[in-house]
Amino acid sequence: MNPVLQVIIMAITGALIGGLTNTIAIKMLFKPYHAKYLFGKRLPLTPGVIPMRREEASTKLGEIVTGHLLTPEVFQEKLKSPETDRLIMHFIDRQIETIEEEKLSPSYFLERLSKGLTEKIIHAFNKEIEDKVTQEAKHLYSRDIEDVLPKDAMTAIEYKVDHLAYDINGKISDYLASEKGYRDIYTMVDEFTENRGKLASSIKYFMTKESLASRVQSELLKLISQEKMIAIEKKVIVDEFEKLKSSSINELITEEDRSQILVSVIKVLQEKIDIRTILNTPIIDFNRDLFEDFKAKGKYKLKDNLVNYSSKNMTKIINKLQLADVIKKQIDSFELSKLESLVMDVANKEFKMIMLLGYLLGGIVGVFQGIFVLFF
Template structure:
């Protein structure tokens, strides 16, 4: 064979081998997507390199991105940039404007977080009122009146009770001295002289009913106004008052009475603290002056606090977000065909150059081999 043709033939064969080898190597990065088996044994180089190392590569890529690219320091620096400051401020202004123009309520935001959350809060709040009132009521049920009453109220009642005997006596004197008192005494004297035996009836022959009534009235007034009588009244009143003070509430009321009282208190509290009405009140109506102050000044403090808090807790936030795990899951869920297409589109020119380089190197190796064969 002609030496030149032999060298060219070997160069052609070498170029084909080099080019096809590189082409197959590039294809084997992705293909086949799944392992192939022959007689129950997995064939070598199946699946392709990337499918085989997909989970390991996705985990490494997630660690690289979160460990060296999207680090807490990067986010913190970005948060403190003028662009982010302006963006956050614009977002807050938009939210304030929406709240004001659309008269949004706390209930609106609660429902955005979770449907039915307003009803749950209302039920929970009312149930908490019921539980707390019932709990405190049951505690009070076993305590004495003296222990339950506030000191100021107890002192006021003590002062009233101390003068109660004198007050009662004054009322009795006014009553007995009045025409009504005289009439009632006259009626009792008449009943006495007519219906209480001979001795009582004989009194009407000695004294007239009017004189007898006047005498009884006079004696009653003298008896009532005696200091000794007042002291007796005062002692009896104080004894009974002290007994009441030392009595437990359960001695004075039944469980049914307690339930009625507690239910009344619960009803009043739930009506006075209407949590549903509060949650359905436009935020701007809670306190107009406070809302205007926030709109003009407070929003800047909110923005600064958000940036400061986010910056200080960025590491914790990123740990909670588990970005590395998220990146890994996203890569693992990405279809291999789409990934291959994406890589090929991005590195198409480079892959073509690799294949061309395979042809060139293969051709050079073929020429060298042909020359060596000719000389040896």
């Protein structure tokens, strides 16, 4: 055979072997997608390298991305960049404009978070008022009156009680000495002498009703003005007051009264703290000066607080997001054909270069083999 032709044939053969070997090797990165079996035994090199190591590769890729690419330091640096600063301020400004122009209320934002959240908050708030008032009422009703009233009020009441006997006696004396008191006594004397039998009626033969009424009036005034009578009255009043002080509120009011008081207090508090009106009030109407101050200065402090808080807690935020798991799940969710297409799109030029290099190196090896055969 012609030596030159022999070298050419061996070069072509080497090139084909090298190129086809590299092409098959690249194809075997993905194919076959699934294991192949012959007589119940899995054939070697099936499935392809990437399908076989898919879970391991996705886990490793997630660790690489979160460990070396999307690190807390990277996010912190990005948060503090001028671009992010402008983006956050633009977002805050747009929200302020929307709140002002559309007169948005807290209820609007609550409904954006979750449908029906406003009603849930209103119900929960009113229920909390009801529960707290009921709880405090039970505690209050079980306490003694002496413990409920403030000390200053109790001191004032005790002072009044000490002088109450004198006040009562003064009122009674004024009444007995008055024209009305005399007429009432005269009426009682008249009824006594006319309706209490012969002995009582015989008195009118010895004394006139007028003189008898005047005598009774005089004696009653003397009796009322005696210190002993005042002391008796005072003792009775003080004893009753002491009993009242040591009594619990439960002993003084009925269950029906307690229920009515409870309902009234709850209703008044719920009307005074009208949470529905508060939540439906436009934010700018709560305090216009405060809103303007926030527009001028407060928004910058809000931005700084957001950035500082996010920066300090970035490690926790990333851990909560579990980015490595998210990346792994996303990769695992890809169909193998889709994953192969993505890899091929990214490394298509490199794979072509590998195949061409296989042909080139195979051809060079073939040439050297042909020369070696000719000379040796």
